[in-house]
Amino acid sequence: MIRLIVLFSLVSNFLLAQTDQIPSIKLKLADGTNTSLEEIHQTGPVLIDFWALWCAPCLKAMRHLDDLQEKYRDQGLTVLGINIDTERSRSKVRSYIRSKGYGFTVALDPSQESYRRLNGTAMPYTMLVDSTGKIVYRHSGYLPGDEKILETEIQLVLSSQEGL
């Protein structure tokens, strides 16, 4: 009987809990400061993009991510580029971002811990998280034109946020 009650409690707990919430992963930003995913999404929706300097499609997509950051910054969107370059090119990341003049937030994850925990399988890996911390959109890879689809998803999240 006790086992049944415990099992029922756990199942109901899982069903009633806030599922599909992004876990709170600790991050080190490119400027050396520490933060967490939880802290970042508290200010509004977050577009997470995993990228690396060796990934040519990732670099192509970044121009568009920067445009999206500029366009929707005032509506609370944070674009977070998590760089997963290992030691082989970690030193070049800041230099690349700064010379490109990108204005979105960049975090460094050389051990690829966040990519692993969010189960990335193909690069670039993009996730859109709404202001409640729920993952509403995932996308793998980049093809020319994908940025338009991504923008539509962002607009949907922002409009649903306004309706709250």
Next chain:
Amino acid sequence: MSPIIRLIPILILVSLSYGQKTYFSAGLIAQFGSGLQPSIEIGDTTRESYVYREHFLDVTAAYGNFTLWSNFEFSSPPRIGPDHLGLRKLRLTWESERMSVNAGDLYGQFGRGLALNLWENQGIDWDSSLKGIWVTVRPTEKLSVDLVSGNAAGGRHLPIGPGVDPRIRDFSEDGTVSALLLTADNLLPNLSAGFYGVEIDAVNPWYGKMQNLSGDVESVDSISVRTRSFSPGLFVEYFGSDFDIYMEMMKRSLEIFDADSLYSTPLYDWLYYDRESSGWGGYASVSYYPGKLGVTLEYKNYFFDSSHPDIRTKLPYRLGRLSPTMNGPTAFKEHSSVLMGRTPHVMDFEDEVGIQAEVNLNVSDDLFLIFNYAQSSRHTGFRDVNYIDGYDGWEEVGTESQFWFSDDEMFYPFKEYYGEMNYHYSPLNLDLRLMAARSSEMVETYAENILELPYSETHPLYDHTQEQLNWFKRDLFTLPTQLTMNLPSGHGLMLYWEHQWEDYHDRNYLVYRDLSTGEIDSVTTDETLTVPYYYRYVALNLSKPSRYSFGFVYDYASAVKTGTPQNTDPKNDSWLEEILRNSGVNMTNKWFGVQGFLYLTPATILSVFYGSLQGGLKCDSGVCVYVPGIEDAFTLTLTSNF
């Protein structure tokens, strides 16, 4: 205790956990391939049946402060590496504001990884993760303490043969790693520093000569030996407003754990080694990024082992060799181009000093330039010396400075120039990427000194010393081009077009000196350019954003290094090759394929390939492996996140 009382704490726990954030996600990579694998032995034209099934499932479940990550593998056999069926990785993490605990399979690094770098790349069958526990405590905002303890087990032994450079890292270790890291953040404004110590108590395969009772060598075999190493190190990092500096130094001392008992074993004549070995490594980088310019300078200096050529080629498990859990920065450019990716600089983590400079210049919003220069060499070279009394042995020759690279052929110099132009044309969302790279690398060097040539009627200089230097150098020039653009129909076009020229120079340099005066009597230099190779790679794809992509790949080599031309026999043609041959295409040394992928959901991609792929080296962070080619193949890959 009554059931009700036992139930109370459980109900309290359950009620407390209501409203906790939960997260569940999974990632799937499923690969299947069926085709033929060509032999890489010179002159061998056989092709073996080659079928692989390699599937990974990553599952993450998070609940409150806990995260459970697991990785299942069902591979029998995988593309490369050993079979595995079932749970492969498992880790439980608990995190709070001031503390985190990871138990299970661990990844991560101290500093830039010189003494501890736990990472994995399934594509090259490399895994240096630990099974153990990693605790991080932050008693104050400025101080953090990391404690790591675990076991690293596994290995990959590379045979000596075509495609397998003796400098490619292999590994085999069953070691217990214990490590401590103290990090002080913002010790001074923007300045952080760390100090660490890493101890590895390991069992390594160890080669010895097997002797019979009369003392003659019967065979060469290996047994295991316990070794212990300790690596203290420190790093300093400074973040300025438009520049940053990083420096790390570490030392490694290594000893045979039970040397006395091993050396007293009568049946083993231990080869070459001392009971102790020590080495050191250093890495530094400086980046300066004022405005649209970004400059990064990197310096590496790894000097852990300088074994002579016999040990390097015959005894890969030498004492001073780095543990697989150590992997410092490579400090040269690892390319994403297909052809350059197949012909990388093969780094020697045990003995290499070098620099890398990279300049990024954002000329305008639409034009971006990258220049890269890398140069390196070993610290030591070896000369095979034949002494007058008949003794024959290796003599170590050092560079002029232990802190700088050398151009001298004896020290395996490597040099590469690289330039890249990225142009963006907004109306068409067109990205044009033009690259050019020129590199030269010493592949093999042999130096010999004969201190007195024996009497010979046919050799007029028999009473002279003979100095010989023979080297084999590779020059590469590569021109990769990549173009992507949006078509008016809403489709996207991707074109990759790469050319590569590869030359090998075989040079022999002979000097005869008079034995009594030491003066040079004769100098002979022979240089031979062996068969030059030319490669071409083309890939064309048409795509619809987030829907599908399809296209073809074409790969060509002017000659194949096994010496046997590929695709000459029409009887071995696949249907694709048959169509092309019947259309008048000369199929010799050409590999064709058609490929496509379909987005089943935005995060689920089904990829299909039919045709042939050329084999070659595949590297990550200086670790390389030969991935065999596959011909007349059908491959299917499914990647998904849910």
